[in-house]
Amino acid sequence: MSRRKKKHNDSGVELNLAAMLDMAFQLLAFFIMTFKPAPIEGQINLKLPPPKPVAGVKGGEQAGDDDKNKSAVEAINTLVISAFSTPGGRIQTLAIGEGNVAGVSALDGRLKAVLSDANSPFDQVIVQIGSKLRYEELMKIVDVCTKQTLPNGEKLTKLSFVELPADTQP
Amino acid sequence: MSGSKSEGEADLTPMLDMVFQLITFFMLVTSFKAASLDLSLRLPVVGSARPVETQGEESLLVLNVNKDGQLIVYSLPQDIVPYLKAEAKMARREAKEKNPRFKDTDDLPTTVVVRADKDTPFGLLNLVIKTCQENGFRKFALKATDRAGS
Incomplete structure (x- = not known):
């Protein structure tokens, strides 16, 4: 009895795989055609607060030391970097505060010197940038800034960008 | 047979x-x-740019900015101000769902990923960044590659 049943099953159940294979090939074609590997990209993470008015920083003065001054603006210790651009969008002149620096590598050295001082009052950097400066050139400046370490040991990630008018000259 | x-x-x-x-x-x-990335953009080369893994926990807003300053999202150009306003509204709603104590005046937890062409003038890029800041975005990631041609 059981032997007869088994024989019946073997001959009766035959799946037609061709239809399933067709469907599987269609799925495969879809995935092959839509496959676009994501490029490996790097990034520089920043905190970009909107720029605030720059307060004059007095040497060694800490925020809140002056009791007469209740303005929150005065508590901001900001280092200003200016990047003027050529008409072609390259860096023409770089300056920290009022003093010019020779180039991006010189900027790195100057920033290190300024920020490595334990009494350095700066905790934020405003970058004033010529409106024509290309993103590639801007990233060189941002790269230098984000490499710096503040006196409290934290990495400098807090930057603000300000656009210089197109006709501004160094 | x-x-x-x-x-x-x-x-x-x-x-x-x-x-x-x-x-x-x-x-x-x-x-x-990858569909959100405009692969026609040529990113700047910055040696210290490193890929960052967010493990899917952080919400990201990817903005492609071409050299004409156009904002491209999923291959379509978008008007900067209305698009970012809508995204900020959604991000704020999402933040409130995750954290009921989140206030409207708080900074948005979403990271804005800026993918700009290396020839984009700062003036045009700054329009996008300023609009993001006006809508409460503070965390930014500026995209670059670590080698030429990649």
Whole structure:
């Protein structure tokens, strides 16, 4: 009895795989055609607060030391970097505060010197940038800034960008 | 006669197995995240730019800015102000769902990923950044590559 049943099953159940294979090939074609590997990209993470008015920083003065001054603006210790651009969008002149620096590598050295001082009052950097400066050139400046370490040991990630008018000259 | 018919039928099972394995592979490696990236943009080369893994926990807003200052999202140009306003509204709602104590005046937790062409003038890029800041975005990631041609 059981032997007869088994024989019946073997001959009766035959799946037609061709239809399933067709469907599987269609799925495969879809995935092959839509496959676009994501490029490996790097990034520089920043905190970009909107720029605030720059307060004059007095040497060694800490925020809140002056009791007469209740303005929150005065508590901001900001280092200003200016990047003027050529008409072609390259860096023409770089300056920290009022003093010019020779180039991006010189900027790195100057920033290190300024920020490595334990009494350095700066905790934020405003970058004033010529409106024509290309993103590639801007990233060189941002790269230098984000490499710096503040006196409290934290990495400098807090930057603000300000656009210089197109006709501004160094 | 019936014997010759059965010999002519190919056994499709191994082929089906292989095709299913290929489908599984492509399903696993396909990432629709790449669709949000405009691959025609030429990113600047910055040595210290490193890929960052967010492990999917952080919400990201990817903005492609071409050299004419146009904002491209999923291959379509968008008006900067209305688009970012809508995104900020959604991000704020999402933040409130995650953290009921989140206030409207708080900074948005979403990271804005800026993918700009290396020739984009700062004036045009700054329009996008300023609009983001006006809408409460503070965390930014500026995209670059670590080698030329990648």
